[in-house]
Amino acid sequence: MLSIQFIRQNPELVRESLSKRGETAALDEVLRLDEEWRRLLQEVESLRARRKQASKEIAGMKEKPAGLLAEMKDVGEQIKSLDEEISRKEEELNDLLLRIPNLVHPSVPEGRDESDNVEVRSWGKAPKFAFKPLAHWDIGPRMDIIDFERGVKISGSRFYVLKGLGAKLQRALIAFMLDLHIQEHGYTEVYPPFVVKEDCMVGSGNLPKFADNLYHDAEDDLWLVPTAEVPVTNLHRDEILEPGTLPLYYVAYTACFRREKMSAGKDTRGIKRGHQFDKVELYKFSEPGSSNDELERMVADAESVCQKLGIPYRVLQLCSGDLGFASTKSYDIEMWAPGCEEWLEVSSCSNCSDFQARRANIRYRPQVGEKPQFVHTLNGSGLALPRVLIAVLENYQQPDGSVVVPKALRPYTGVELIEPL
RNA sequence: GGAGGGAUCGCAUAGUGGUUUAGUGCGGCCGCCUGCUAAGCGGUUAGGGGGGGAAACCUCCCUCAUGGGUUCGAAUCCCAUUCCCUCCGCCA
Numbered sequence: 001m002l003s004i005q006f007i008r009q010n011p012e013l014v015r016e017s018l019s020k021r022g023e024t025a026a027l028d029e030v031l032r033l034d035e036e037w038r039r040l041l042q043e044v045e046s047l048r049a050r051r052k053q054a055s056k057e058i059a060g061m062k063e064k065p066a067g068l069l070a071e072m073k074d075v076g077e078q079i080k081s082l083d084e085e086i087s088r089k090e091e092e093l094n095d096l097l098l099r100i101p102n103l104v105h106p107s108v109p110e111g112r113d114e115s116d117n118v119e120v121r122s123w124g125k126a127p128k129f130a131f132k133p134l135a136h137w138d139i140g141p142r143m144d145i146i147d148f149e150r151g152v153k154i155s156g157s158r159f160y161v162l163k164g165l166g167a168k169l170q171r172a173l174i175a176f177m178l179d180l181h182i183q184e185h186g187y188t189e190v191y192p193p194f195v196v197k198e199d200c201m202v203g204s205g206n207l208p209k210f211a212d213n214l215y216h217d218a219e220d221d222l223w224l225v226p227t228a229e230v231p232v233t234n235l236h237r238d239e240i241l242e243p244g245t246l247p248l249y250y251v252a253y254t255a256c257f258r259r260e261k262m263s264a265g266k267d268t269r270g271i272k273r274g275h276q277f278d279k280v281e282l283y284k285f286s287e288p289g290s291s292n293d294e295l296e297r298m299v300a301d302a303e304s305v306c307q308k309l310g311i312p313y314r315v316l317q318l319c320s321g322d323l324g325f326a327s328t329k330s331y332d333i334e335m336w337a338p339g340c341e342e343w344l345e346v347s348s349c350s351n352c353s354d355f356q357a358r359r360a361n362i363r364y365r366p367q368v369g370e371k372p373q374f375v376h377t378l379n380g381s382g383l384a385l386p387r388v389l390i391a392v393l394e395n396y397q398q399p400d401g402s403v404v405v406p407k408a409l410r411p412y413t414g415v416e417l418i419e420p421l
Numbered sequence: 422g423g424a425g426g427g428a429u430c431g432c433a434u435a436g437u438g439g440u441u442u443a444g445u446g447c448g449g450c451c452g453c454c455u456g457c458u459a460a461g462c463g464g465u466u467a468g469g470g471g472g473g474g475a476a477a478c479c480u481c482c483c484u485c486a487u488g489g490g491u492u493c494g495a496a497u498c499c500c501a502u503u504c505c506c507u508c509c510g511c512c513a
Contacts, residue, residue: 041471045482055494059439072493
């Protein structure tokens with residue numbers, strides 16, 4: 001979230017940033033509540049100071065004066081009722097603050113929606129086929145490596161089963177990507193829980209605003225993670241990192257769970273948009289001054305997966321209107337899928353500046369003896385699996401119906417070719 | 422799931438109703454001393470928020486796991502919750 005002090009001092013800047021996103025938020029309400037809150041706070045604090053003073057005097061007296069005791073009893077009741085009012089205001093204020101999106105970085109192009117995103121570079125050439133390339137929803141069942149019907153039977157629509165070399169290919173991709181980021185890009189692997197407490201969801205920015213997209217366990221009040229970003233953000237919640245600790249690079253594999261109640265159609269066909277999917281996530285905790293450089297490096301780390309797999313892709317910078325709630329600046333990576341003939345979003349890399357850090361109270365000490373400051377957090381898929389799986393199947397399909405395994409994956413699959421039935 | 426025990430300023434501890442603005446030791450930091458190191462000596466040692474100020478800074482309030490309660494006054498008494506430890510039950 002944004003700091004109330006910042007909003008108090010720069011209301012117009014915040015308003016401008018909101019309009020770039022095409023969002024409205026209860027800014028005026030926030031400012032009004034803040035003013036009331038501070039007024040009440042001053043009132044209760046002076047009462048407290050008085051009580052403290054009187055309490056010391058009473059302590060030193062042999063005879064307790066009844067008049068003073070009665071007066072202090074009254075002061076105590078006033079404090080109590082003011083406290084209640086203050087915490088109501090705080091709650092109200094906080095709830096509004098938690099729903100205000102991050103500021104838009106000045107370097108972000110302005111635009112309404114995804115059609116205004118800007119392509120910053122592309123890599124590789126779309127493969128030429130002497131035949132009509134199939135979409136993965138045809139390739140999968142034909143090779144008996146993706147089973148849609150049984151997925152639906154077990155768990156409902158938008159669930160599927162990977163089988164045989166399909167499952168192995170996915171496992172190979174996970175291991176390959178983890179190893180790459182660990183060995184060549186300096187990330188530390190973490191394996192976090194897949195269910196988290198509500199605080200974590202608030203810290204990462206998924207709650208309170210996006211509860212609709214999340215699976216929730218009512219019994220124990222736990223939430224299924226929609227991305228590893230959630231638990232990894234909270235690794236250092238309520239911590240003050242010592243000087244010299246930053247930057248921290250983490251890479252985490254998790255399953256991801258998203259409810260996303262959308263109608264069936266082109267966008268949900270195949271395995272592109274299931275309720276459960278696997279992802280290898282890159283995450284950084286950085287000093288504020290270097291977070292944008294770290295973002296560029298993170299995008300490059302994610303891109304290197306595409307390159308090693310030999311799959312054509314493009315990098316887009318998101319415009320202000322398409323930016324995520326917590327992000328101040330983002331890039332998407334899209335792989336070309338020749339079968340379904342579309343660009344698949346396989347990664348979204350974001351600099352969340354101090355937005356999540358403030359929510360999750362993650363700070364660092366720049367130098368020994370200095371005041372703690374909020375860190376910057378960055379996240380990016382490195383990469384999202386079912387879509388990479390789609391891209392592999394569709395880009396590497398052969399005229400005879402087989403699929404060649406990309407060289408980089410062969411140590412993990414143990415085979416060079418997935419044969420048709 | 423059941424029964425007990427515990428949670429204090431980085432760590433270890435003192436503190437069972439009123440100068441506690443939470444003491445002491447260790448560690449850390451800054452000096453001094455020392456040929457260097459160690460030892461010794463002196464000082465310092467958290468986080469958040471409000472008000473004032475251009476700023477340096479001044480001032481007030483909160484925080485002894487968390488939330489309530491009792492009281493003129495709570496680290497201290499009472500209740501609930503969370504987490505940790507020990508034992509029992511269950512279980513990959």
